[in-house]
Amino acid sequence: MNDASFTRSQDRPALAMGRPHLGVRAVRKAYDRTVAVDAVSFELARGEFVTLLGDSGCGKTTLLRIVAGFARPDAGQVLRGGEDVTDMAPARRRVGFVFQSYALFPTKTVAQNIGFALTGPRAARNRRIEELARLVEIDPLLARYPHELSGGQQQRVALARALACDPEILLLDEPMSALDARIRVKLRTELRALVDRLGITTLYVTHDQEEALALSDRVAVMRRGRIEQIGSPADIYHRPATRFVAGFIGISNLIEGRAVAGGLKAEGVVWPMALPPRTPPGATLTALYRPEHIALAADGMGIAGIVESATFLGANVRLGIRLASGRLVIADRPSFEAGGLWPRGGAVVLRPDPSRAVIVADEPR
Incomplete structure (x- = not known):
């Protein structure tokens, strides 16, 4: 398929002058007395694939939800291309989100799930749905319902839905955790290839270190609400900054x-x-x-x-x-x-x- 229709505009403010495409500055979030995210800061360049890696409860999903706008930080900022979007509604952030459970509508077909948030003339919506279905290779499945799909097919539907509104940034919350090992390896290769073709900035959450090392340009290892180390997969593996990272990776x-x-x-x-x-x-x-x-x-x-x-x-x-x-x-x-x-x-x-x-x-x- 020709992906020209997915080419990202080069004159968007978010992509101009080499500024970070996504910035998180001193973000903090607590629930009662439990600090979930503790003064975390990092940046993503345009088109970069960064993974938040850590055990359950380390704050990675909370941080992803703050970036998406589903949770509000107690302090700090989220910036998209230099613009402060901390108080912006999720629908206005130009962010696509793939949930861990996929969150597909069980009574809607694949086509209806993909096109759920699309607006405009029906013909244009249908073209967009078909285009996305071809991109993630589920075009023969458009008339099926979620319960008629495999886990890998459901993940593709969720990904297509997240891409439907042409987001600037793609967020994925452990989208492969429910899949078996063989399917995970296949889909992570396809996911990275798709992200590279689209040139979309991606923030990914997982507890699977092999997945993080295989997918990412950089990996941020999280512990107790903080980033312990952020660097390339080779840096994280061969040059761990702390004893925790050395023991956690490999x-x-x-x-x-x-x-x-x-x-x-x-x-x-x-x-x-x-x-x-x-x-x-x-x-x-x-x-x-x-x-x-x-x-x-x-x-x-x-x-x-x-x-x-x-x-x-x-x-x-x-x-x-x-x-x-x-x-x-x-x-x-x-x-x-x-x-x-x-x-x-x-x-x-x-x-x-x-x-x-x-x-x-x-x-x-």
């Missing part, structure tokens, strides 16, 4: 020790790493070693341990290795080698990559 080996020549000394062994410049000897630090950055050998120099567990993950096998100190270290090795070389109960030597180790802070920066 599998982590977090080593607390004291700075010595060549690395960190912990529990009687030295973990090799390049210490930050001007680190004082004896300083207490916490270092992150990802499982894929720990090589193994049968003998020789390194950190001795015993293979305690092996979990087959397809391309890799995840090994649990118990050190003499009692610490359990996780190492990922290619599955074609792990079964024969590293049997359970076998002695191994860990060789962490010193260039990949990262110092993490215990408190947000």
